[in-house]
Amino acid sequence: MTDIPATMKALTVIGSGFSGTAEGPMITSLSPYLKHEDIAVPQPGDGEVLVRITLANINPSDLHFIKGEYGLPRVEGRPAGFEGSGVVVAAGKGAEGLVGKRVAMTASKSGAWAEYALTDARSCVPVIDAVRDEDAAAFFVNPMTAIAMFGEVKERGSKSFLMSAAASQLCKLIAGLARDEGYNAISLVRRAEQIAHVRELGAAHVLDISDPGFIAAFGALVKTEKPRVFLDAVADQICADIFAAMPSRAEWVIYGKMSPESPTLKQAGQFVFMDKHIRGFWLTKWLNEKPAEAVMAAGAEVMKRFASGAWKTDVAAIIPLGEAHARLPDALAGANTGKVMLRP
Numbered sequence: 001m002t003d004i005p006a007t008m009k010a011l012t013v014i015g016s017g018f019s020g021t022a023e024g025p026m027i028t029s030l031s032p033y034l035k036h037e038d039i040a041v042p043q044p045g046d047g048e049v050l051v052r053i054t055l056a057n058i059n060p061s062d063l064h065f066i067k068g069e070y071g072l073p074r075v076e077g078r079p080a081g082f083e084g085s086g087v088v089v090a091a092g093k094g095a096e097g098l099v100g101k102r103v104a105m106t107a108s109k110s111g112a113w114a115e116y117a118l119t120d121a122r123s124c125v126p127v128i129d130a131v132r133d134e135d136a137a138a139f140f141v142n143p144m145t146a147i148a149m150f151g152e153v154k155e156r157g158s159k160s161f162l163m164s165a166a167a168s169q170l171c172k173l174i175a176g177l178a179r180d181e182g183y184n185a186i187s188l189v190r191r192a193e194q195i196a197h198v199r200e201l202g203a204a205h206v207l208d209i210s211d212p213g214f215i216a217a218f219g220a221l222v223k224t225e226k227p228r229v230f231l232d233a234v235a236d237q238i239c240a241d242i243f244a245a246m247p248s249r250a251e252w253v254i255y256g257k258m259s260p261e262s263p264t265l266k267q268a269g270q271f272v273f274m275d276k277h278i279r280g281f282w283l284t285k286w287l288n289e290k291p292a293e294a295v296m297a298a299g300a301e302v303m304k305r306f307a308s309g310a311w312k313t314d315v316a317a318i319i320p321l322g323e324a325h326a327r328l329p330d331a332l333a334g335a336n337t338g339k340v341m342l343r344p
Contacts, residue, residue: 014076056084062081088103153178171233228246316334317341
Protein backbone atom coordinates (compact mmCIF):
# COMPACT_ATOMS: atom_id res chain seq x y z
CA MET A 1 0.00 0.00 0.00
CA THR A 2 1.29 3.46 -0.88
CA ASP A 3 -0.33 5.71 1.75
CA ILE A 4 1.95 4.71 4.63
CA PRO A 5 3.81 7.77 5.99
CA ALA A 6 7.49 7.79 6.89
CA THR A 7 6.84 8.87 10.49
CA MET A 8 4.11 8.40 13.07
CA LYS A 9 2.95 9.66 16.45
CA ALA A 10 3.61 7.28 19.34
CA LEU A 11 3.82 7.05 23.12
CA THR A 12 7.38 5.78 23.56
CA VAL A 13 9.01 4.31 26.66
CA ILE A 14 11.49 6.51 28.52
CA GLY A 15 13.18 3.89 30.72
CA SER A 16 14.97 0.68 29.81
CA GLY A 17 15.10 -2.72 31.44
CA PHE A 18 13.62 -3.15 34.92
CA SER A 19 13.20 -0.42 37.53
CA GLY A 20 13.46 -2.62 40.61
CA THR A 21 10.33 -1.01 42.08
CA ALA A 22 7.07 -2.73 43.04
CA GLU A 23 4.63 0.15 43.30
CA GLY A 24 1.74 -1.47 41.43
CA PRO A 25 -0.09 -0.27 38.31
CA MET A 26 -1.33 3.08 39.66
CA ILE A 27 0.01 6.19 37.93
CA THR A 28 -0.47 9.89 38.65
CA SER A 29 1.49 11.13 35.62
CA LEU A 30 2.75 9.66 32.35
CA SER A 31 5.69 12.03 32.18
CA PRO A 32 8.21 9.83 34.05
CA TYR A 33 7.43 6.87 31.81
CA LEU A 34 6.34 7.92 28.30
CA LYS A 35 7.00 10.53 25.61
CA HIS A 36 4.54 11.58 22.92
CA GLU A 37 6.75 11.99 19.88
CA ASP A 38 7.29 11.41 16.17
CA ILE A 39 9.24 8.28 15.27
CA ALA A 40 9.85 6.31 12.10
CA VAL A 41 7.15 3.91 10.96
CA PRO A 42 8.64 0.39 11.30
CA GLN A 43 8.98 -1.83 8.25
CA PRO A 44 7.82 -5.47 8.33
CA GLY A 45 10.31 -8.26 7.77
CA ASP A 46 9.61 -11.89 6.90
CA GLY A 47 6.55 -13.16 8.74
CA GLU A 48 5.72 -9.71 10.09
CA VAL A 49 2.89 -7.25 9.44
CA LEU A 50 2.37 -3.52 9.92
CA VAL A 51 -1.00 -2.67 11.49
CA ARG A 52 -2.62 0.76 11.27
CA ILE A 53 -4.06 1.00 14.78
CA THR A 54 -7.76 1.75 15.23
CA LEU A 55 -7.93 1.32 19.01
CA ALA A 56 -5.32 0.32 21.58
CA ASN A 57 -6.32 -1.26 24.87
CA ILE A 58 -4.86 -0.46 28.30
CA ASN A 59 -4.38 -3.24 30.84
CA PRO A 60 -2.71 -3.23 34.28
CA SER A 61 0.18 -5.16 32.68
CA ASP A 62 0.83 -2.17 30.40
CA LEU A 63 1.15 0.10 33.43
CA HIS A 64 3.45 -2.31 35.24
CA PHE A 65 5.51 -2.48 32.03
CA ILE A 66 6.03 1.26 31.51
CA LYS A 67 7.11 1.51 35.16
CA GLY A 68 9.64 -1.30 34.70
CA GLU A 69 7.78 -3.68 37.01
CA TYR A 70 6.60 -6.28 34.49
CA GLY A 71 8.21 -9.59 33.55
CA LEU A 72 9.51 -8.19 30.24
CA PRO A 73 12.23 -5.50 30.06
CA ARG A 74 11.49 -2.08 28.61
CA VAL A 75 13.25 -0.93 25.44
CA GLU A 76 13.86 2.81 25.50
CA GLY A 77 12.25 4.66 22.59
CA ARG A 78 9.93 1.82 21.59
CA PRO A 79 6.14 2.42 21.68
CA ALA A 80 4.30 0.94 24.66
CA GLY A 81 1.04 -1.03 24.55
CA PHE A 82 0.52 -4.78 24.40
CA GLU A 83 -2.73 -5.14 22.43
CA GLY A 84 -5.05 -3.39 20.02
CA SER A 85 -7.04 -3.62 16.83
CA GLY A 86 -6.53 -2.22 13.36
CA VAL A 87 -6.00 -2.96 9.68
CA VAL A 88 -2.95 -4.66 8.21
CA VAL A 89 -1.43 -2.24 5.70
CA ALA A 90 1.87 -3.95 4.84
CA ALA A 91 3.41 -7.37 5.25
CA GLY A 92 6.70 -9.18 4.87
CA LYS A 93 7.29 -12.43 3.04
CA GLY A 94 4.86 -15.14 4.10
CA ALA A 95 2.33 -12.78 5.67
CA GLU A 96 0.93 -11.09 2.55
CA GLY A 97 -2.47 -12.76 2.99
CA LEU A 98 -3.27 -10.50 5.93
CA VAL A 99 -2.93 -7.22 4.03
CA GLY A 100 -6.23 -5.33 4.08
CA LYS A 101 -7.72 -7.42 6.88
CA ARG A 102 -9.06 -6.01 10.14
CA VAL A 103 -7.33 -7.80 12.98
CA ALA A 104 -7.07 -8.17 16.72
CA MET A 105 -3.39 -8.18 17.61
CA THR A 106 -0.76 -8.34 20.28
CA ALA A 107 2.23 -6.11 19.62
CA SER A 108 5.28 -8.35 19.59
CA LYS A 109 7.70 -6.01 17.79
CA SER A 110 6.54 -2.47 18.56
CA GLY A 111 3.75 -1.29 20.85
CA ALA A 112 0.13 -0.53 20.04
CA TRP A 113 0.12 2.94 21.63
CA ALA A 114 0.99 4.45 18.27
CA GLU A 115 -0.47 5.14 14.86
CA TYR A 116 1.13 1.95 13.51
CA ALA A 117 2.39 -1.22 15.20
CA LEU A 118 4.72 -3.94 13.96
CA THR A 119 4.02 -7.50 15.01
CA ASP A 120 4.41 -11.12 13.99
CA ALA A 121 1.66 -12.38 11.69
CA ARG A 122 0.93 -15.19 14.15
CA SER A 123 0.09 -12.52 16.75
CA CYS A 124 -2.87 -11.35 14.65
CA VAL A 125 -6.38 -12.78 14.41
CA PRO A 126 -8.65 -11.59 11.57
CA VAL A 127 -11.96 -10.53 13.08
CA ILE A 128 -15.39 -10.92 11.53
CA ASP A 129 -17.68 -7.94 10.88
CA ALA A 130 -19.91 -8.82 13.86
CA VAL A 131 -17.05 -8.09 16.29
CA ARG A 132 -16.76 -4.43 17.31
CA ASP A 133 -13.43 -2.57 17.21
CA GLU A 134 -13.62 -2.22 21.01
CA ASP A 135 -13.91 -6.00 21.41
CA ALA A 136 -11.16 -6.65 18.87
CA ALA A 137 -8.85 -4.26 20.75
CA ALA A 138 -9.42 -6.27 23.93
CA PHE A 139 -9.43 -9.71 22.29
CA PHE A 140 -6.34 -11.29 23.82
CA VAL A 141 -5.28 -10.28 27.32
CA ASN A 142 -8.61 -10.56 29.14
CA PRO A 143 -10.73 -12.95 27.01
CA MET A 144 -8.00 -15.51 26.37
CA THR A 145 -6.99 -15.35 30.04
CA ALA A 146 -10.65 -15.87 31.00
CA ILE A 147 -10.88 -19.01 28.85
CA ALA A 148 -7.54 -20.32 30.12
CA MET A 149 -8.08 -19.69 33.84
CA PHE A 150 -11.66 -20.93 33.86
CA GLY A 151 -10.39 -24.09 32.18
CA GLU A 152 -8.03 -24.57 35.10
CA VAL A 153 -10.88 -24.05 37.57
CA LYS A 154 -12.74 -26.88 35.86
CA GLU A 155 -9.68 -29.11 36.03
CA ARG A 156 -9.64 -28.75 39.82
CA GLY A 157 -13.05 -30.40 40.07
CA SER A 158 -14.71 -27.83 42.33
CA LYS A 159 -17.98 -26.23 41.27
CA SER A 160 -17.21 -22.98 43.10
CA PHE A 161 -14.24 -20.62 43.04
CA LEU A 162 -13.17 -17.16 44.22
CA MET A 163 -12.15 -14.06 42.27
CA SER A 164 -10.67 -10.82 43.63
CA ALA A 165 -11.03 -7.51 41.74
CA ALA A 166 -14.24 -9.01 40.41
CA ALA A 167 -15.48 -5.77 38.83
CA SER A 168 -12.60 -5.95 36.34
CA GLN A 169 -13.29 -6.75 32.70
CA LEU A 170 -11.51 -10.10 33.03
CA CYS A 171 -13.56 -11.26 36.00
CA LYS A 172 -16.80 -10.16 34.35
CA LEU A 173 -15.95 -12.46 31.43
CA ILE A 174 -15.13 -15.36 33.75
CA ALA A 175 -18.38 -14.85 35.67
CA GLY A 176 -20.32 -15.27 32.42
CA LEU A 177 -18.44 -18.46 31.57
CA ALA A 178 -19.11 -19.83 35.06
CA ARG A 179 -22.82 -19.12 34.89
CA ASP A 180 -23.15 -20.70 31.45
CA GLU A 181 -21.45 -23.90 32.59
CA GLY A 182 -23.09 -24.25 35.99
CA TYR A 183 -20.21 -23.04 38.20
CA ASN A 184 -20.55 -20.67 41.15
CA ALA A 185 -18.27 -17.64 40.97
CA ILE A 186 -17.76 -15.99 44.37
CA SER A 187 -16.82 -12.48 43.32
CA LEU A 188 -15.06 -10.07 45.68
CA VAL A 189 -15.47 -6.34 45.00
CA ARG A 190 -14.43 -3.20 46.88
CA ARG A 191 -17.51 -1.01 46.49
CA ALA A 192 -21.16 -1.75 47.20
CA GLU A 193 -22.29 -0.11 43.94
CA GLN A 194 -20.45 -2.80 41.97
CA ILE A 195 -22.44 -5.69 43.42
CA ALA A 196 -25.58 -5.60 41.27
CA HIS A 197 -23.73 -5.32 37.94
CA VAL A 198 -21.30 -8.14 38.74
CA ARG A 199 -24.17 -10.40 39.83
CA GLU A 200 -26.09 -9.53 36.66
CA LEU A 201 -23.13 -10.67 34.55
CA GLY A 202 -23.12 -14.13 36.08
CA ALA A 203 -21.53 -14.23 39.54
CA ALA A 204 -23.38 -16.55 41.92
CA HIS A 205 -22.27 -14.58 44.99
CA VAL A 206 -20.84 -11.05 45.26
CA LEU A 207 -19.23 -9.79 48.47
CA ASP A 208 -17.95 -6.30 49.23
CA ILE A 209 -14.71 -6.68 51.18
CA SER A 210 -15.14 -3.15 52.61
CA ASP A 211 -18.44 -4.16 54.26
CA PRO A 212 -18.16 -4.63 58.06
CA GLY A 213 -20.03 -7.92 57.68
CA PHE A 214 -17.66 -9.31 55.05
CA ILE A 215 -15.75 -11.71 57.30
CA ALA A 216 -18.90 -13.37 58.63
CA ALA A 217 -20.51 -13.58 55.19
CA PHE A 218 -17.36 -14.99 53.63
CA GLY A 219 -16.93 -17.57 56.40
CA ALA A 220 -20.48 -18.81 55.88
CA LEU A 221 -19.97 -19.09 52.11
CA VAL A 222 -16.74 -21.04 52.49
CA LYS A 223 -18.56 -23.61 54.62
CA THR A 224 -21.35 -24.12 52.10
CA GLU A 225 -19.54 -23.63 48.77
CA LYS A 226 -16.08 -25.05 49.64
CA PRO A 227 -14.23 -23.13 46.88
CA ARG A 228 -10.91 -24.76 45.91
CA VAL A 229 -9.48 -22.08 43.56
CA PHE A 230 -8.80 -18.40 44.24
CA LEU A 231 -8.08 -16.34 41.09
CA ASP A 232 -6.33 -13.25 42.42
CA ALA A 233 -5.14 -10.04 40.78
CA VAL A 234 -4.49 -8.10 44.01
CA ALA A 235 -2.18 -10.25 46.20
CA ASP A 236 -2.42 -8.17 49.39
CA GLN A 237 -2.88 -9.18 53.04
CA ILE A 238 -6.65 -9.49 52.70
CA CYS A 239 -6.12 -11.98 49.89
CA ALA A 240 -3.64 -13.97 51.99
CA ASP A 241 -6.18 -14.10 54.83
CA ILE A 242 -8.92 -15.18 52.41
CA PHE A 243 -6.69 -18.01 51.16
CA ALA A 244 -6.02 -19.07 54.76
CA ALA A 245 -9.78 -19.38 55.33
CA MET A 246 -10.27 -21.66 52.30
CA PRO A 247 -10.61 -25.45 52.73
CA SER A 248 -8.03 -28.19 52.23
CA ARG A 249 -6.46 -28.58 48.78
CA ALA A 250 -7.20 -24.94 47.93
CA GLU A 251 -5.04 -23.23 45.33
CA TRP A 252 -4.17 -19.51 45.24
CA VAL A 253 -3.55 -18.51 41.61
CA ILE A 254 -1.92 -15.07 41.40
CA TYR A 255 -2.11 -13.45 37.96
CA GLY A 256 -1.64 -9.79 38.91
CA LYS A 257 -0.23 -7.52 41.63
CA MET A 258 -2.53 -4.52 41.91
CA SER A 259 -1.45 -3.87 45.49
CA PRO A 260 2.10 -2.85 46.43
CA GLU A 261 1.59 -4.49 49.82
CA SER A 262 3.66 -7.60 50.61
CA PRO A 263 1.34 -10.14 52.26
CA THR A 264 2.37 -12.36 55.16
CA LEU A 265 1.43 -16.05 55.25
CA LYS A 266 0.36 -16.55 58.86
CA GLN A 267 -0.45 -20.26 58.73
CA ALA A 268 2.40 -21.95 56.87
CA GLY A 269 1.39 -25.31 58.30
CA GLN A 270 -1.55 -25.35 55.89
CA PHE A 271 0.85 -26.20 53.06
CA VAL A 272 1.87 -29.33 54.94
CA PHE A 273 -1.33 -30.51 56.58
CA MET A 274 -4.01 -29.12 54.25
CA ASP A 275 -2.20 -29.62 50.93
CA LYS A 276 -2.63 -25.99 49.85
CA HIS A 277 -0.71 -24.45 46.95
CA ILE A 278 0.23 -21.00 45.61
CA ARG A 279 1.22 -20.48 41.99
CA GLY A 280 1.23 -17.85 39.27
CA PHE A 281 -0.52 -17.56 35.93
CA TRP A 282 0.85 -15.73 32.88
CA LEU A 283 -1.08 -15.87 29.59
CA THR A 284 2.11 -15.79 27.50
CA LYS A 285 3.34 -18.96 29.18
CA TRP A 286 -0.05 -20.63 28.74
CA LEU A 287 -0.11 -19.78 25.03
CA ASN A 288 3.40 -21.16 24.54
CA GLU A 289 2.79 -24.38 26.46
CA LYS A 290 -0.67 -25.39 25.30
CA PRO A 291 -1.13 -27.40 22.07
CA ALA A 292 -1.93 -25.25 19.04
CA GLU A 293 -5.40 -26.77 18.76
CA ALA A 294 -6.23 -25.73 22.34
CA VAL A 295 -5.15 -22.14 21.66
CA MET A 296 -7.14 -22.05 18.40
CA ALA A 297 -10.22 -23.42 20.19
CA ALA A 298 -9.90 -20.70 22.84
CA GLY A 299 -9.63 -18.02 20.15
CA ALA A 300 -12.68 -19.41 18.34
CA GLU A 301 -14.67 -19.32 21.59
CA VAL A 302 -13.68 -15.69 22.19
CA MET A 303 -14.73 -14.74 18.64
CA LYS A 304 -18.07 -16.54 19.01
CA ARG A 305 -18.88 -14.88 22.32
CA PHE A 306 -18.07 -11.37 21.11
CA ALA A 307 -19.95 -11.87 17.83
CA SER A 308 -23.06 -13.19 19.58
CA GLY A 309 -23.09 -10.51 22.24
CA ALA A 310 -22.59 -13.01 25.06
CA TRP A 311 -19.46 -11.00 25.88
CA LYS A 312 -19.04 -7.27 25.46
CA THR A 313 -16.07 -5.10 26.39
CA ASP A 314 -17.26 -2.32 28.68
CA VAL A 315 -15.44 0.87 27.70
CA ALA A 316 -15.27 3.77 30.14
CA ALA A 317 -13.24 6.16 27.96
CA ILE A 318 -11.54 6.42 24.57
CA ILE A 319 -8.76 9.00 24.67
CA PRO A 320 -6.92 10.45 21.67
CA LEU A 321 -3.26 9.46 21.69
CA GLY A 322 -2.13 13.09 21.77
CA GLU A 323 -4.21 13.77 24.90
CA ALA A 324 -2.92 10.79 26.88
CA HIS A 325 -0.57 12.78 29.13
CA ALA A 326 -3.34 15.20 30.06
CA ARG A 327 -6.24 12.78 30.45
CA LEU A 328 -5.09 9.20 30.92
CA PRO A 329 -4.07 9.24 34.63
CA ASP A 330 -7.44 10.63 35.72
CA ALA A 331 -9.33 8.20 33.48
CA LEU A 332 -7.46 5.24 34.95
CA ALA A 333 -7.97 6.49 38.52
CA GLY A 334 -11.76 6.56 38.14
CA ALA A 335 -14.25 3.93 39.26
CA ASN A 336 -13.82 0.58 37.54
CA THR A 337 -16.67 0.96 35.04
CA GLY A 338 -14.86 -0.31 31.95
CA LYS A 339 -11.71 -0.29 29.88
CA VAL A 340 -9.81 2.83 28.95
CA MET A 341 -8.56 2.83 25.35
CA LEU A 342 -6.41 5.02 23.12
CA ARG A 343 -7.29 6.17 19.61
CA PRO A 344 -4.48 7.43 17.32
